[in-house]
Amino acid sequence: MELIAYTPEPEKIVAAAARICYSQRGAAEILENMEDKEVDRLIKLLLSCGHESPVEHVTFTFAIEGVSRALSHQLVRHRIASYSQRSQRYVSEENFPYIVPPSINGEPEALEIFENCLSQIREAYARLTKLVPREDARYILPQACETKLICTFNARSLFNFFRLRCCSRAQWEIRALALKMREVVRQVAPRLFAKAGPNCEVLGICYEGPFSCGRAPVVKSRGEIEEE
Incomplete structure (x- = not known):
């Protein structure tokens, strides 16, 4: 960036x-x-x-x-x-680079599954681009x-x-x-x-309810602040 x-x-x-x-x-x-x-x-x-x-x-x-x-x-x-x-649509994604999440990269079995799947997608994409427009072949591309x-x-x-x-x-x-x-x-x-930054840094409170990380007091409904 x-x-x-x-x-x-x-x-x-x-x-x-x-x-x-x-x-x-x-x-x-x-x-x-x-x-x-x-x-x-x-x-x-x-x-x-x-x-x-x-x-x-x-x-x-x-x-x-x-x-x-x-x-x-x-x-x-x-x-x-x-x-x-x-x-x-206009740029070929053949042999596309991809992002590997840390949780997958740190687990050998998960990484093997991940890379095998992406290899199959690459092959399928290359074959599809010879049969259909690139804008349609892209439908099988992953979020990675x-x-x-x-x-x-x-x-x-x-x-x-x-x-x-x-x-x-x-x-x-x-x-x-x-x-x-x-x-x-x-x-x-x-x-x-x-x-x-996040509310916990700026305001010293959190609006994440039960999902709060606990860094700051949680604001409940009606503006009440949950006791620590």
């Missing part, structure tokens, strides 16, 4: 967007006179009061490779984002297929993504991706993403 583009001076842009709501000055004048301490103050204020619409003005674009179709199916559920993914994509999120959508996918209950592959994405955006906008 690589952060390939982002809004220049993202924290300053967010601060200016917040300031313009309560100022008679124009955006250009606000940006010109915006000092770093004011940026810091406004970002802290926005995040503390939950006023997140100004953070939608900055975007971050990621190039993602070496992940499975199982991951990309989860990723595109985050609908407030833009995606471009390698096509299985490696894929590549580019995606763009605004910062508010990233807050939601990190809240759900950095959680210890998230599926292992997308959680690993989310943690790496959070690491790189914190390098370019540390104040903006300082508290981005």
Whole structure:
């Protein structure tokens, strides 16, 4: 995963967007006179009061490779984002690379079953592409297929993504991706993403009910917090 583009001076842009709501000055004048301490103050204020619409003005674009179709199916559920993914209709998947889950890779018998199955799928796919269009042959391809994509999120959508996918209950592959994405955006906008993450980290509470990992008190129905 690589952060390939982002809004220049993202924290300053967010601060200016917040300031313009309560100022008679124009955006250009606000940006010109915006000092770093004011940026810091406004970002802290926005995040503390939950006023997140100004953070939608900055975007971050990621190039993602070496992940499975199982991951990309989860990723595109985050609908407030833009995606471009390698096509299985136009790009041949003959001898496709694939992702092996750690649980399978660490169990010899499971790994043998897994690799034998994928070998049969590769052979069947190669035979099918000689008989039918590639767009139809792809129907037998597994979720283990490696894929590549580019995606763009605004910062508010990233807050939601990190809240759900950095959680210890998230599926292992997308959680690993989310943690790496959070690491790189914190390098370019540390104040903006300082508290981005699962509810247990940000709020000190958990909404996972009986599925909670136990890291934080669980919020029950009607807003009650379960006693430890």
